[in-house]
Amino acid sequence: MWLTHTRSTLDQYGVGAAAQLEFTPMHKTLRVQLPDLRYMDFRVDFSKKTFNSVVQLCKQLGIRYPEELSFCKPLSVDDLKHNYSEKQMKKKSSATVKNGTPADTNSFIANKTHNSSNGSLDRSAASHHSPNKTPISSPGGTWRFNSNNGVGSLNTTMDSIDGADDLSASLSNSPLHPSEQARNSLLRPKSLLERARMNVAWLDSSLSIMEQGVRGFDTLLLRFKFFSFYDLNPKYDAVRINLIFEQSKWSIMNEEIDCTEEEMLMFAALQLQVNLQVNQPQPDINSGNEDDIDRALNELQISLEGSHVASTPADIMHIPELADYLKFMKPRRFTLKGFKQYYFTCKDMSLRYYKNSESTNEEPIEKISLRGCEVTPDVNIAQQRYGIKLEVPASDGMTDYIIRCATEDQYARWMAAMRLASKGKSLADSSYDSEVKSILAFLSMQHPAPAPVLNPESLDIQPEHYMAPRFVRRIRGKAVQRILEAHANVKDLPLTDAKLQYIRAWQALPEYGIALFLVKHMGHKREELLGVAFNRIMRMDPNTGDHIKTWRYNTMKVVHEFIGGYIFLSMRTKDANQNLNDELFHKLTGGWV
Incomplete structure (x- = not known):
């Protein structure tokens, strides 16, 4: 606990004669690794809560909405092999800091520090509270670049940057290749359990940096922690868009999130387009005639009028409905049953299926409520597979269904309907048409072009810089040709649009935005996986990742x-x-x- 209120006595802080105090500067140099793997040195207030320190740092970097980011500690490969609590039992001595007090973090060590988030319900009324909840403010710190900041691959050295505008301009685009030190620090989780163990590194937002064992000149990672990005505007968020793009790129390259081969080639093509556009003149985003107010009014008009529901008086009471023949299967263990074709209808957030279209006036074979459902794409462009995995809440957990569509257009219409239903929206919602178009656009980018528009010999493309290792091993000598074929679909995108398309494609992946944690239920030795997303909590199978039970926030x-x-x-x-x-x-x- 920092004694920042100078007018308070030591007795008011609860400091006794046997207490040990440390006299130290509030502002210290902190080495920060940004999402693009560059290292930079900043003057940070170690007495403020981590949340406030991140806000102050983001203000220097020119990043809006700093609540989306946080600090985390660097991890090693060995940290992913064991649960941290078990590891600490073997190495208790390594958890102490200079004065012998255990470093207090969100998960690293069971903590007893004042105001920590862990055990917040166990604090008694007799615990000592700081007389001043807000530390005394101080003038903003300065920043400087370290010689090993990851810009060495550009053969340039930057001794200093004058002004926040110059700093923002330098962060709007990242080096093509990070430093060797940064590449060596990357982790590649090999299982869902290792992905979950990566979340042990986050600092506690309610504690100061120093209370969590961090000292001057230590290294922390600045990362986007909450994947709910608000109001991404190219006019104001050049730095923010670039850093989100970089974090998404490295999460895909390090296999922190899974994707198919076609999706990997699409990501590689978009990354190549970004690299090609960095040195090209870009259109001025401030020169458009449409200002922010006009854009907001247009969006409001579309949301109010709707985009696909007919506006004639005769159709006002009409309830939109989807109807078509689809292939269907209920997955069961130890069964060889395949897909069967049924006639499906989707209306009022309910899915019904019949033997054929003539049976719609009879009772359906089954009626499936889509409220609270989980929808996962099962698409393989090369194999012409357009599947939808549907998980519906049931009394004993989640019931699985697999639906197979015949064409991309059919898949887009039904997938859009089920995605909206998972959010509590029906087909009458104005966003249905835009959802269909975004799905079709996402699929179109995965189709290889008949011939690449770039000559492979004119570019130095190293596949390992664009694709995850398992895909490089799988494609081998054809990787460059496949990347260039996929690039033909995105060759006309300017720099910012290519980054935004990459981010949108990342957000469309089934595992996007799910933070994994290892938990043990009371009285059980078996570990289970808990997934936390922006709108739900999921109990998951640690081996397969299947959802056992889902709880949505709006029902809790x-x-x-x-x-x-x-x-x-x-x-x-x-x-x-x-x-x-x-x-x-x-x-x-x-x-x-």
Whole structure:
């Protein structure tokens, strides 16, 4: 705990005669690795909470919405092989800092530091609270580039950068290849368990950096932690878009998220287009006649009018419906049953199927409610497979269904309907048509062109710089040719559009935005996998990743209200001047939408 309130006495802080204090500067140099793997040195306030330090740093970097990012500690390959709690039992001595107090982080070590997020419900009212909740502010720090900052591959050295504008300009585009030190620090998880162990590195946002064992000149990684990117605007977010692009690129290259071979080639093609456009003049995004207000009004008009529902008076009461023949299968263990064709209808967020189209006036074979469902694409362009994996909540967990479409157009229409249903929206929603178009555009980029538009001999393309290792081994000598064929589909994209297309394609992957954690239920020795996304929590199979049970935030209002209520009650003190903070109470118990 930092003693930042100079007007308070040591007794008010709960400091006794036997206490050991450390006299140290509040501002120290921190080496930060950015999402594009560049290392930079910054002056950071070590006395502020990690969240506030990230906000201050993002302000220097010119990144809007800093709440999407956080600091995490560098991990080694050995850290992915064991759970950290088990590893610490063997190496307790390595968890102590200079004064013998265990370093307090979000998950690394069981902590007892004041104001930590772990065990927040266990804090008693007698615990000592800082008289001043907000540390004294200080002037902004300066930054400097280290000689090993990852720009060496460009054969340039930058001793200093004057002004935030110059810094933002340098961060809008990244070096083509990171430094050797940065490449060696990359981790490639080989299983879902190792992916989950990577999340142990995040710092606790409610504690200061120094309280978590970080000292001056230590290295921390700045990464996007919450994958819900708000208002990505090329006019204001050149740095933010580039860093999101870089983090998504390395997550795919390191196989932190899975994709198909066609998707990998599409990502490689988009990355190649970005590299080719870096040194080309780009259109001025500020020269357009349409300003932000006009753009917002157009989006509002589309959302109000709808895009595919007929606007004539006769069709106002009409409920949109999809109907077509699809192949269908319920996966079962130890069975050799294949797909059977049925006639499906989708209406009012319900899926019904019949033997044929003439049987629609009869009772359906089965009616499937799509509320709270999970939808996963199962597409292979080369094999002409356009499948949809559907997981529907049931009393004993999740019921699996597999639907197979005949064409891309049919797949796009049904996939869009089920994606909207998983969000609680019906076919009447105005976003249906745009969802169909985005799916078709995503598929079209995966089709190889008849012939590449670039000569392979004119470019020095190293496949390992564009593709994950397993795909490089699989394609071998044909990798460059396949990348150039895929590049023909995106050859006309300017720099920013190519980055945004890469980000959108990354967001369309089935495993996007799911943070994995290893958990053990009370009384059980077996480890299970818990996935946390922006709208749901999933209990998952640690071997296959299948969803065993899903809880959506919008259906957990009562549960969240109790959790938030008890957190609020645990923050009460015996201070006579304490007032009831009803605004904080509603924030903690309000739930999510």
